[in-house]
Amino acid sequence: MTETAIEAAALGRSFGRRRRPALDGCAFRLPAGSVCALVGPNGAGKSTLLALAAGLLPVGEGALTVLGGTPAAARERVGYVAQDKPLHPHLTVGETLRFGRELNPRRWDARAAERVVDEGALDRGTKIRALSGGRRTLVALALALGKRPELLLLDEPMADLDPLARHRLTATLMADAAEHGTTVVMSSHVVAELDGCCDHLLLLGAGRVRLAGPLDDLLAAHRLVTGRADASLAPHTVVESRTTGRQLTALVRPEGPLGEDVQSAAPTLEELVLAHLRAPHAAALRLGGTREVAV
């Protein structure tokens, strides 16, 4: 078993010299078997990171290890669904599955693929171009799951799905991950989509890692505090604070017991992420065996 699914060290990637790098000095480690939410605002580098891990882009700087080797060497063991869910529009659903079977002869699991297709009650004879966006997503996911990957990289998988399909798909992915120990990395800019199905979080902002680690540990490392506007938050690290009238709301990383003049509560995933998105200059935090790299 590969202990580490993905490990990045000082990973950077630019598109063009004049533009800001899409990824800049990223370092994190994702243990095998985890289900990781890859979160960040538009343009944070989520898609670039996933494409790099899928072996579709050359690594610019630093190193990226996927399943113990280079991304290109791991090609056969990695499933990837791109953001725009590319499929051959003139093939039928059945032919698209055949495409997957032919190109993954040693791994193809027809049942896993059929299960996803059946979830959408898709007719095998329907052409891909006649399908709605959500159903096309299901076919793309069926292709990725049929490959029986050890690492599944999903770029905005839920974007086109209705809430019910989203729910079902999450259940399928979780069942698959639990049954086969698949590592799943799922990107989204809608945090609510990912709540309840992920055990790891990787938050990117402007090409850098903002938060990385096991979700529970990250949540436990933060407190959402409220108090009077003049309450002192020293010596704790304040990620973000807002005052409304005389009321102060802040997300802090406590360095010890919080003072008695404030009330505190555990943040939700959404609160954690939103606070970090609103405060782009807050210090990065990596937990869980990641080598600390100065940001």
Next chain:
Amino acid sequence: MTAVTAERPEAAAPAPGPRALVRTVLLVHRSALWFWAMLVAVGAGCMLWATGPGADAAWAEYRAMGCFSDQPSLGCDMPGLAAGRYDTVASFGSAILGLTPFLAAAWAGGVLVGRELENGTARLAWTQSVTPARWLAAKLALPAVLLTGGTLLLTLLHRVMWASDGRLWATIGSRQWYQSYVFEANGTLATAYALLGLAVGALAGLLLGRTVSALGTAVVALAALLSALSWLRPFLWPARTLVAEDGYPPYPGPVVDEGAVTATGARVADPLCGDSARCLADTGVTGYYRDYHPSAHFWPLQLVETGIVLALTAAATLAAFRMLRRRLP
């Protein structure tokens, strides 16, 4: 996942095998392959008809018009209906061979590679268990085999048509062995140019990654290469020379060069003296020469050019693989 991977030797043969790749290319590009099969069938049909019933009807008409003699008679310059029909169908057969390289370039640039890069289906293939290089190899190999088979069949039929109807062509048509569309269709060049079109198209597709621009660039680039090579064609094999003293020698084939010669054998520009003996004496012109290719030069010319075209094809293919490697880790 450990159970699945541990049993699998990492050094096993690359998956998927060539057959699976061929089946995939057939699956994804079947409409183009059907179109090619149809085009070959139409071309073959045209040439078979022209060789058989078309030529017979044209001859019968020719005889009925009272034109048939050993010398083409002046009154029979206007071809009849059957001759016109023969001419149209035979030309159509040749035209398919002449058009194939451009169709191959447009398709390879636009559909085979450009569109796949543009709409992301190339990335879909590269995230299956196939390396991008094998993907491109399969996408080029199968069309190359089908293009070679189809063009060789059409070339063979074209040669049969040319051989059996040669006299008819000389009588009612004005086709000569060295005219581009006859020259290319009668030898290995039709096949070589079709393969060049495929390679140039794939290279344009990988360079540009867009359907329309790759399609246009591939066609323009192929047209430029083709016209450069057909300009170069007469110089690919040493020409024969005819020299005559009274005016120019006869016109035995495609002329590479012509002019006047002096007593020392030096070649000079024709001083346009006409019959003026004084002019000829002043300029020292003693005769006229013509460098030309006899029809026996068909194969040497054909094979040298085929070699050049295949070398260009190999270079374009290599460049295409290089471009692919630059795109990917």
